[in-house]
Amino acid sequence: MEFFNALSEYSFMRYALVAGLLSSIACGIVGTFVVVKRISYLAGGIAHSIIGGVGFAYFLEFSPVIGALGAAVAFSLLLGFVSLRLKEYEDTVISALWSLGMAVGILFLSKTPGYNMDLMHFLFGSILVIGDSDLMLILGLDVLVIAVVLLFYKQFMAVSFDEEFARLRGVNVERFYLLFLMLVGLTVVLFIKIVGVILVIALLTLPAAIAGHYVRSMNKMMMMAVLCGMVFTSSGLYASYTYDFPSGAMIVVVAGVTYLLSLAGCAVMRRTPLR
Amino acid sequence: MSDAIVIKEVSFSYNGPPVLEHVNLTVPSGEFLGLVGPNGSGKSTLLKLILGVLKPQMGEITLFGKTPEQGRGRIGYMPQIAQFARDFPISVEETVLLGRLGKTSAFGFYRKRDKEIALQAMREVEVENLKDRPIGTLSGGQLQRVLIARALAGEPDLLILDEPTANIDMRKEEDIFDLLQKLNERVTIIVVSHDIGFISKYIHRVACLNRTLQVHKTTEITNDILQGLYEHPVHLVAHQHPPYEGR
Numbered sequence: 001m002e003f004f005n006a007l008s009e010y011s012f013m014r015y016a017l018v019a020g021l022l023s024s025i026a027c028g029i030v031g032t033f034v035v036v037k038r039i040s041y042l043a044g045g046i047a048h049s050i051i052g053g054v055g056f057a058y059f060l061e062f063s064p065v066i067g068a069l070g071a072a073v074a075f076s077l078l079l080g081f082v083s084l085r086l087k088e089y090e091d092t093v094i095s096a097l098w099s100l101g102m103a104v105g106i107l108f109l110s111k112t113p114g115y116n117m118d119l120m121h122f123l124f125g126s127i128l129v130i131g132d133s134d135l136m137l138i139l140g141l142d143v144l145v146i147a148v149v150l151l152f153y154k155q156f157m158a159v160s161f162d163e164e165f166a167r168l169r170g171v172n173v174e175r176f177y178l179l180f181l182m183l184v185g186l187t188v189v190l191f192i193k194i195v196g197v198i199l200v201i202a203l204l205t206l207p208a209a210i211a212g213h214y215v216r217s218m219n220k221m222m223m224m225a226v227l228c229g230m231v232f233t234s235s236g237l238y239a240s241y242t243y244d245f246p247s248g249a250m251i252v253v254v255a256g257v258t259y260l261l262s263l264a265g266c267a268v269m270r271r272t273p274l275r
Numbered sequence: 276m277s278d279a280i281v282i283k284e285v286s287f288s289y290n291g292p293p294v295l296e297h298v299n300l301t302v303p304s305g306e307f308l309g310l311v312g313p314n315g316s317g318k319s320t321l322l323k324l325i326l327g328v329l330k331p332q333m334g335e336i337t338l339f340g341k342t343p344e345q346g347r348g349r350i351g352y353m354p355q356i357a358q359f360a361r362d363f364p365i366s367v368e369e370t371v372l373l374g375r376l377g378k379t380s381a382f383g384f385y386r387k388r389d390k391e392i393a394l395q396a397m398r399e400v401e402v403e404n405l406k407d408r409p410i411g412t413l414s415g416g417q418l419q420r421v422l423i424a425r426a427l428a429g430e431p432d433l434l435i436l437d438e439p440t441a442n443i444d445m446r447k448e449e450d451i452f453d454l455l456q457k458l459n460e461r462v463t464i465i466v467v468s469h470d471i472g473f474i475s476k477y478i479h480r481v482a483c484l485n486r487t488l489q490v491h492k493t494t495e496i497t498n499d500i501l502q503g504l505y506e507h508p509v510h511l512v513a514h515q516h517p518p519y520e521g522r
Contacts, residue, residue, distance in 0.1 A: 036363060036364060150383070150384075151383060152382070153383075153384060154372075154373075154376060154385065155376070155381075157369070157373070158373050158376055161359055161360075161363050161365055161370075161373070162358055162359040164354060164358055165352070165358070165373065165425075166373070166376065167328070168328075168347060168350070168352050169348075169429065170376065170377035171376055212364065215364065216364045216366075216409035216411065216412075217364050217365070217366055217369075218364050218365065221364055
């Protein structure tokens with residue numbers, strides 16, 4: 001009950017809740033493609049290397065949001081290119097770029113006064129200090145991601161399912177793959193305030209993976225993933241407020257435990273989970 | 276009468292010994308051609324060249340009088356099975372609709388007309404009743420039919436099927452070829468197969484590939500030709516069919 005009182009009393013609680021609900025939409029949609037295309041590792045690489053852009057922005061004293069957006073686009077293109085051209089050692093190169101991006105970000109931040117607090121926020125989220133401008137950013141990215149997916153739904157579907165066939169039907173497979181990875185990068189940026197870049201991969205993949213345990217169509221998976229994301233962010237927020245835990249970590253714990261329980265449930269019921 | 280495919284003096288190698296040498300083949304519209312050859316004979320390479328995925332180092336290929344890139348939109352291609360994850364969350368109808376790519380608007384969802392054409396294709400191969408099933412729940416034979424429907428949804432003038440009956444039992448195999456024979460009334464068909472004895476009662480000519488290509492009318496196939504191709508004894512199953520007169 002206390003949680004609901006807090007919701008009506010404090011605007012930052014309402015902002016946190018709304019931010020979580022809004023982000024869950026883009027996350028469920030993009031996450032479904034990440035799960036069925038089996039590129040969570042690549043998505044993780046994009047997420048973590050964004051710290052490089054953030055650190056760079058802090059060091060040069062321009063907006064960290066711009067830094068994050070720039071890094072999201074740059075690293076998704078870079079990692080996408082690696083994954084397309086260097087198939088054989090894709091995972092090694094991704095690991096290298098993943099940690100290099102983070103390390104460079106930390107170096108830049110260390111040369112910036114007062115970096116400690118900001119670094120923690122970027123790594124683990126700061127859902128309770130979300131303001132109007134953050135909410136507008138989340139809403140804007142949400143609309144952008146959803147619009148692009150709806151516009152090219154057929155192509156994204158074709159490229160995820162059967163690249164060879166898509167290519168023969170005249171779809172520019174590489175271009176749509178890179179475009180999709182950019183959407184992954186933007187979705188990660190959208191989540192920085194909520195759970196931070198370290199934990200974002202959990203929210204990007206777990207709701208969709210859980211949905212994949214129960215439904216066998218992309219549309220239904222997306223809808224269920226969006227719902228799961230909404231439930232996880234709100235119930236995580238609730239638990240973090242009630243028991244006084246960090247909210248980002250709490251949200252991810254709720255998502256992770258639910259995923260493992262669902263997976264165990266599938267094993268017991270002898271269903272084959274997608275992931 | 277236009278030719279669906281013209282291959283002139285094509286040679287190809289992947290940075291090594293030649294995989295194809297001086298291949299010549301003309302496939303007239305309306306033909307039902309079998310392409311056979313042992314493993315590693317260059318069948319897949321030849322298909323990739325026809326589809327414009329690879330480029331010949333020597334020689335020339337035209338599809339309906341155009342380059343492979345320009346002409347391949349008129350091809351309905353059915354790959355060998357297992358090019359994609361069977362557990363992918365996609366329904367039969369959604370799979371068949373993918374065949375509309377390149378024929379429908381680039382933006383947004385499929386149009387009503389796309390769905391009608393997809394439904395027609397599913398009806399033709401008799402998988403209409405499976406429309407909403409996820410592809411992961413289909414049997415091998417059902418999946419092959421769905422993939423044929425996907426190829427048909429692009430309203431092709433030429434169907435190329437790579438080992439369409441590789442993973443299904445004999446009786447289903449006959450069903451699939453009966454279906455292809457019916458489709459051949461309006462489209463040119465090329466079937467890649469390892470089982471010449473079986474398919475020869477359906478096809479008009481057989482192209483035997485083993486680095487070089489030789490084309491025979493099915494009436495002319497003898498055990499000697501097959502033995503030369505496979506370099507070991509092959510048993511030719513006796514069969515009868517009306518001789519192919521061409522169109």
